[in-house]
Amino acid sequence: MFTSARNQLSGKVSSIQRGAVNDEVAITLPDGQVIVAILTHSSTESLGLQAGSDAFALIKASSVILLTDTTGVRLSTRNQLTGTVSEVVEGAVNSEVKLTVGSGTLITAIITNDSVQNLGLAAGKTATAAFKASSVIVGVKA
Incomplete structure (x- = not known):
C-alpha cells in the first residue's frame, strides 16, 4: 500500500x-x-x-502535536505517545520531527521551525506525540 x-x-x-x-x-x-x-x-x-x-x-504528520513538558497537563486527545526524538529535519518554514516510541514505532510530526526551537527539540530529547x-x-x- x-x-x-x-x-x-x-x-x-x-x-x-x-x-x-x-x-x-x-x-x-x-x-x-x-x-x-x-x-x-x-x-x-x-x-x-x-x-x-x-x-x-x-x-497525517500535520495532525500530530508535540509536547515536551506534560507535567500537570491534561489534554482531550485520546492518543498520547511518549518517546525520544530520533531526528529533526529542518526546512525553510517547517521541520519534520521523528519520535521513536515504544519498541521502535516511529511517529512523524510536521511542526514550525519556531516550535522546534521553543520546545528545544533535538535528537535524544523526550517528547510526547498527541493526536485526536x-x-x-x-x-x-x-
Whole structure:
C-alpha cells in the first residue's frame, strides 16, 4: 500500500465501543501501545472490524502535536505517545520531527521551525506525540 500519510501503524483491533453513529476502535500495536480512532458505525461494519482482526492506522504528520513538558497537563486527545526524538529535519518554514516510541514505532510530526526551537527539540530529547482519535484513519487489507 502506498499513501501520503507519514504515520502508518499496523496492529490488531483490541476493542470496539459501539455507538449509534460513531464507534471507538482501539488498535494495539505490536509493542503494546494503543491507538484509538473514531469511525462511523457504517465504516466499522464495511471494514469488517472486530476484536482480534488486523488493521492499520494512518495519521497525517500535520495532525500530530508535540509536547515536551506534560507535567500537570491534561489534554482531550485520546492518543498520547511518549518517546525520544530520533531526528529533526529542518526546512525553510517547517521541520519534520521523528519520535521513536515504544519498541521502535516511529511517529512523524510536521511542526514550525519556531516550535522546534521553543520546545528545544533535538535528537535524544523526550517528547510526547498527541493526536485526536478523529484524526486517525483506519484501514484493513483486502
